Amino acid sequence: MKYSNRASLKTNQSIIHIDMDGVLCDYESFLNKKILEGMNKFQIYQIPGVFEHLEPIDGSIKAFQLLDKYFDVYILSTPMWSNPDSWRGKRIWVEKFLGKHAKKKLILSHNKGLLKGKYLIDDRVANGVLDFEGEHIQFGQKKFSNWSKVLTYLFEKEHIPFQSEFF
Numbered sequence: 001m002k003y004s005n006r007a008s009l010k011t012n013q014s015i016i017h018i019d020m021d022g023v024l025c026d027y028e029s030f031l032n033k034k035i036l037e038g039m040n041k042f043q044i045y046q047i048p049g050v051f052e053h054l055e056p057i058d059g060s061i062k063a064f065q066l067l068d069k070y071f072d073v074y075i076l077s078t079p080m081w082s083n084p085d086s087w088r089g090k091r092i093w094v095e096k097f098l099g100k101h102a103k104k105k106l107i108l109s110h111n112k113g114l115l116k117g118k119y120l121i122d123d124r125v126a127n128g129v130l131d132f133e134g135e136h137i138q139f140g141q142k143k144f145s146n147w148s149k150v151l152t153y154l155f156e157k158e159h160i161p162f163q164s165e166f167f
């Protein structure tokens with residue numbers, strides 16, 4: 001536990017927010033599979049129990065664990081508005097894949113621009129990402145096409161020693 005008391009949750013570490021779909025977990029593969037089976041997007045959005053079963057994106061779990069050592073890490077995601085079950089599923093996924101302590105670091109919001117922080121790792125610019133006060137690292141774009149590239153960039157920029165356990 002990084003906090004000295006519960007009245008203030010500030011730490012001396014920089015805040016970093018990480019998006020879920022397309023960054024930590026692979027919603028797209030699930031979506032494509034269902035489209036191939038003949039469902040449309042809106043039908044797929046209604047399926048209960050989806051979010052807790054998504055596969056992690058390659059390297060995302062290890063990357064989260066490493067970042068968590070050096071940053072005050074939050075998981076920042078926008079749930080499916082038409083599917084209240086996605087709130088539940090995201091909460092379950094976080095604890096299942098990122099560990100018990102991560103469940104208190106989950107932020108669900110449709111306005112990511114409201115959050116404080118130094119970095120936001122997100123594959124899209126929707127939901128207020130462009131209003132975020134810190135640096136947006138756009139996961140999936142050429143410069144940040146995978147977790148290895150993202151970590152290399154962040155560790156170099158923040159003068160964090162090379163992490164052989166990841167690379």
Ligand SMILES: [Mg+2]
Pocket residue numbers: 019020021022023122123124
């Ligand atoms: Mg996303």
